[in-house]
Amino acid sequence: MALFKKIRSWWLGLFRKRRFNMLNATDNSEEWHIHLSPASIFAALVAFLLLLFILILSLVAYTPVLEFLPGYRTEADRSRESLVQNIIRLDSMERMLNDMMTYNENISLILDGKTPVARSLPASDSTRASKLLVMPSHEDSLLRAEMEGNGPYSLAGDGTASRRQVREAIQLAPPVDGIITDRFDIAAGRLGVKIAATAGDRVTAIDNGTVVMSLWSPETGYVVCVQHAANLISVYRHLSQSLVSTGQTLRAGDQIGYNAEAVDGEVPRFEFELWSNGKPVDPESYIVF
Numbered sequence: 227m228a229l230f231k232k233i234r235s236w237w238l239g240l241f242r243k244r245r246f247n248m249l250n251a252t253d254n255s256e257e258w259h260i261h262l263s264p265a266s267i268f269a270a271l272v273a274f275l276l277l278l279f280i281l282i283l284s285l286v287a288y289t290p291v292l293e294f295l296p297g298y299r300t301e302a303d304r305s306r307e308s309l310v311q312n313i314i315r316l317d318s319m320e321r322m323l324n325d326m327m328t329y330n331e332n333i334s335l336i337l338d339g340k341t342p343v344a345r346s347l348p349a350s351d352s353t354r355a356s357k358l359l360v361m362p363s364h365e366d367s368l369l370r371a372e373m374e375g376n377g378p379y380s381l382a383g384d385g386t387a388s389r390r391q392v393r394e395a396i397q398l399a400p401p402v403d404g405i406i407t408d409r410f411d412i413a414a415g416r417l418g419v420k421i422a423a424t425a426g427d428r429v430t431a432i433d434n435g436t437v438v439m440s441l442w443s444p445e446t447g448y449v450v451c452v453q454h455a456a457n458l459i460s461v462y463r464h465l466s467q468s469l470v471s472t473g474q475t476l477r478a479g480d481q482i483g484y485n486a487e488a489v490d491g492e493v494p495r496f497e498f499e500l501w502s503n504g505k506p507v508d509p510e511s512y513i514v515f
Contacts, residue, residue: 240265329514336369398432398513399478401462401498402485406515408495410508417506418461418499421515427485429496431476432460432513440468447494450482456502463497 240263247259285291404423408416431452438459439451448465465483470476486494500509509515 326514336366399430400513400515401432401460401482402427402429402496404496404515406510410506410510412506418497419509419515420495420497423485423496425485425488426466429462429465429482429485431478431480431482433458433478435460435476437470437472437474437476440470440472442468446497447486448483452476452482457504459501461497461499461501463499464494465496 243261243263243266245259245261248257249255250257402421402423404421404427406419407422408420410416410419433454435452435454437450438453439449442448446463448468450462450465450468450470452460452462454460462482464486466486468483470482476482485496498509500507500512
């Protein structure tokens with residue numbers, strides 16, 4: 227019973243108000259006072275802490291205040307940079323895939339005598355493709371005239387050349403599987419393309435022809451030159467081994483050699499050149515890499 231009375235007295239004491247006043251030090255007159263209880267002081271403290279928590283949470287969520295903390299900004303920049311780089315890579319892969327699809331479709335349409343189309347991707351949906359007519363260029367007009375006339379690539383001709391033969395006549399096989407790192411640029415002194423390929427990968431002939439040169443040098447390794455029809459010459463550089471000899475006849479896809487092996491952990495980039503009538507031409511205009 228005594229314990230119950232003590233608990234009841236303590237509980238009532240939490241809500242019993244106390245008078246806090248401010249006295250004048252000169253005449254002891256009261257200047258200000260307030261009535262507070264222990265319960266009201268505790269409630270005010272809890273409310274202050276809750277308000278402080280909401281304020282800090284809002285600052286962290288809606289302001290860049292964390293970037294001023296040492297070490298946090300560096301990690302945030304790294305994450306943001308990594309995210310941007312991944313987005314750029316995905317966008318580049320998508321654009322390259324769309325360009326390859328458009329190129330193949332345009333070749334088919336040109337062979338069928340139709341107008342080539344361009345693939346445009348709307349911003350709302352990158353997986354859907356809409357086709358718009360493209361104004362014929364000067365090169366397209368020349369190609370049409372050659373294919374609609376009586377030349378070797380004529381679609382009409384004398385009826386002996388099938389569409390498959392026409393495709394084979396204008397398409398060359400890539401010499402090696404890889405990614406082009408340096409493109410054709412005469413002004414920069416690049417007479418061909420450089421391809422990043424697997425060390426020791428097979429290098430094959432792009433078309434039927436005859437080997438006119440097969441030699442080795444310290445700078446470029448094994449170099450092979452193949453003479454094709456229509457005064458076309460293909461040059462293969464940075465080979466670790468040559469499997470052909472001068473005067474040997476090749477067919478499209480026959481193995482010429484192997485790509486260079488790694489030296490000090492780095493694989494020399496395979497170089498491929500294409501010459502037409504004694505002048506270097508862009509291999510990407512003849513071959514789909």
